Amino acid sequence: MLETARCIVHRDLLLALRRRSDVAIALLFFVIVASLFPLGIGAEPNLLRAIAPGVIWVAALLSSILSLHRVFEADHADGTLEQMLLGAAPLGVTVAAKTLAHWLVSGLPLVAIAPLIALQYDLDAALYGILALSLLLGTPVLSLIGAVAAALTLGLRGGGVLLALLVLPLYVPVLIMGAGAVEMAAAGLGGQGQLLLLAALLVVAMAFAPWAIAAALRISSE
Amino acid sequence: MLEATGLECQRGGRVLFRALSLALAPGDVLRLAGANGSGKTSLLRILCGLLEPAAGEVTWQGLSIASLREEYSKNVLYLGHAAAVKEDLTAAENLRISTRIAGVSTTGKSILEALDRYGVPKGLVRRMSQGQRRRAALARLALSASVPVWLLDEPFTALDKSASALTEELVAAHAKAGGMVAYTTHHAANISDRKVIQLDA
């Protein structure tokens, strides 16, 4: 079972490596979206410092949605997804592996890039740590919940926009907790509570999402 | 022993077939015949568990495949319409991954041998023709002697004479060794069909 999981993660990472531009585009989107806000709102430093956590988190959400179609669509199109449905490992394990690979490629880099954006917004350097930690805990949840929606909308005409509509309401708690952790820390109140809640969301998502994703994939593949 | 009883299939509001029963015993080669749209692919997908029938059930060794899930999948090789190969990988990488996912153990040597038998070129699948991709997909047959049930949906599509002959040879050998094969085809295949099911009677 672990063998299969490792094989799938390795496969997806290898595929991402050979299609580097696809991955890079989603990450570039993250930076571009974050850069739009000052242009729209004005570059007053105090304002930017105040909205930085929220903006970075919203940008992370949007970037995550953009890359979600990549989890299953390509495999669905060339028939390899069916083979995974017929694999020797439980489907929950298989989809968990795919989601992990997706997060490694599309979510984890956001954690690394976020400090650059924080720099643009002149966020207090002491907050970088908690910002990175909130993203580290939150982006896997985004991948897991997003994968459910991606599995449900597999092959549909509405495609990416429908996926966004489905998933954004479900993302709200992660957004609130993630941005909230940094804002609490900025206010001197410590964001540990929110980080713990994020961790709880992550544990719950890891426990239940794979089965929802598996059920959705079976439904979409009939 | 793969058995199906009272299968009914509905697609797009139409009933494709109902009250269909079949049995595949070791050594059986079953051809599913019928015009386009008669439900051949749907029947194969029901047999491998990808599609739920509107009525009836499929059992493997007496147990329903819906309850067996991957216990049953381990015993099935399903090759559908799509080649099921990743464009951005080489044929060898594809084979290694697909056999690993299916739980079939292989060695680097056996993979290269299988690809050689089918004459699959080296390099990324993206650079291969349709026929070569099909060969790359079918090379799995040469590695799946240990998988009892083979469900093949139009395996001879896009194949030239030599690849078709090799496929027929592998299917016959598998049946002789006690495996079970069910396939659909529009070409005249040179396999001694012990059984034929006509789907648009």
Place this chain on the structure above:
Amino acid sequence: MKLFWYSSPQTFYPLAGTLAKWTGALAVVLMVVGLTIGFFVAPTDAQQGEAYRIIYIHVPAAWMSMFIYVVMAFWAGAGLAFNTRLSAMMARALAPTGALMTFIALWTGSLWGKPTWGTYWVWDARLTSELILLFLYLGFMALQASIDDPRRADRAGAVLALVGVVNIPIIYYSVQWWNTLHQGATIKRSSSIESTMLTGMLVMVLAFWMYSIAASLVRVRCIIREREAL
């Protein structure tokens, strides 16, 4: 096992028709009674004056919007678990009514905001949660509308509804917390509620409930007619 006999769309169709007529009539009666109590009988609020009377529509609508989602998720889950077509049809029929309730709650909430705080929208925890609930309903309807195959549409919608119902408490509490962090205005409710006000509210809740049942049953009859060759 009379229950399972009614789970066949054909047998349910006439029953739904009769039930719809009765609950519809009951809804009209209750609505008249409730609005009379709410708009004419109940006393003026000490803090908010006459404007508060909109809660007789706002609160029942909000409660129904949440209740219907749970019922919808229940039927969707039943359809998924027992493979009964009618359960899935019921879930599909409930969604638009639930969305309507949510919309009414938001609209009346907005109308309440104007005389009370001077703005048509406040990022109050409850209103914000209602807005997200509206998106959940619309998402459910959009997903089902995008899938041509009815069976896949039913089952995909069911998974979405179940994921949604699990998330609703999480969403509600995180929005609550968010509201306290950012110290937005809250729609205050008087700690003690006068008995006539309570009666009026309960009558209106019943009225909305009867209306929802009637509307959903009419809709499910349409769905049955569409899908089954009756």
